[in-house]
Amino acid sequence: MDYLNCLPIYYAFERGLVDVPAELVKGPPTRLNGLLLRGELEITPLSSIEYARHPDRCLIVPGLSISSDGPVGSIFLMSKVPLTELDGKKVCLPDTSASAAALLKILFHHYYHVDVQFETTASDLEQMLARADAALLIGDEALAAYLHVRNTGAPLVVVDLGEAWKKFTGERMVFAVWVVRRDYALERPQETDGLVAALQRAREIGIREREAVLDLAVHRTGLPRDFVADYLKLVRYDFDAEYQRGLLTFYDYAYKTGLTEERVRLAIWGEHLA
The missing domain is CATH 3.40.190.10 (Periplasmic binding protein-like II)
Structure with missing residues (x-):
């Protein structure tokens, strides 16, 4: 997603700190959602509501999300x-x-x-x-x-x-999860493992090199440094049990509101393949 909240993840790729055997495609959430669902992307951050609408089409990358625990700032x-x-x-x-x-x-x-x-x-x-x-x-x-x-x-x-x-x-809010197309993952598990590992290494580097990420974010946006720093502190990238519970709560309300056709379970690559 071509937003600052993805920069800590993709910083390592852009700087050549993590080798990823893939072409990087940028765009707003709705564009990336469409590309994945049309079979034109293998792995992408996906709007979390779209996973609930197409759970049979993709598997969630473990340990990675765009979330907040309270204010999200953007x-x-x-x-x-x-x-x-x-x-x-x-x-x-x-x-x-x-x-x-x-x-x-x-x-x-x-x-x-x-x-x-x-x-x-x-x-x-x-x-x-x-x-x-x-x-x-x-x-x-x-x-x-x-x-x-x-x-x-x-x-x-x-x-x-x-x-x-x-x-x-009282729950965390998961706005996006990284997913891999189910057909691709099941047909090419080794390549999928490699892409997932690259994303997770990139996440670790982006979090470790916060100041360098912040420098790049300020350069790209022209926004005040303190403002950007405060914002990036709000964005969370975890996907442990508490974030999964928050996501399932979101899905429950989405179903009650008529935004999804069914309640869904989370199918996570390497953990739960439904």
């Missing part, structure tokens, strides 16, 4: 009015988002108890708020918009969806 709903006053009003969703859009629908239905109209548009805060009463932003666009709102004192209610999920459920 997924914001920005509203002209308090959220409880959005009943009957329009909310714009970005065309780059899958999991965050699903999470917002869950929170509106089960936490805030308001019924809103959704419209999917390009990810541009000014244009979104010209069309609607609130807008969801994700990724680097959300970071820049949040910094602008904070610095200008714009009269908007800003809600971090990771923080709202934590208040609602």
Whole structure:
């Protein structure tokens, strides 16, 4: 995913610190989701809601996710009015988002108890708020918009969806998991093991070399160093039992909200092959 939250994972690949026998493809979540489901990617970070919609198509890479334990820092709903006053009003969703859009629908239905109209548009805060009463932003666009709102004192209610999920459920929120296409993994297990090992080594290096990752992030975005550093501290990459429980809680609410057709189990490469 071509966002800062993936940089700690791919930093080692980009710097040649970990050899990966693969072509790297960049894009927003919705593009990568589509490429995988069309059979054009073998392994990718996948929006977690898309795993629940296609559990037969892929296997989860162990020990790796994009998650938060409370605030996530780059997924914001920005509203002209308090959220409880959005009943009957329009909310714009970005065309780059899958999991965050699903999470917002869950929170509106089960936490805030308001019924809103959704419209999917390009990810541009000014244009979104010209069309609607609130807008969801994700990724680097959300970071820049949040910094602008904070610095200008714009009269908007800003809600971090990771923080709202934590208040609602007490659980961690898993926004994306790395997956490998099931058919590829079962046909080429040695290659799959190699790709999984490379990702896990890259994760270790990215976490160990935080300052170098931060330098690169600031260079790429032009955002203030302290701001970026605080953001990267919020993003988690774990996928242990607690994160898996949070993900299954998300899936349970997605099913109750009609966003998935069935409750799913987690099939993890090397652990559970259903």
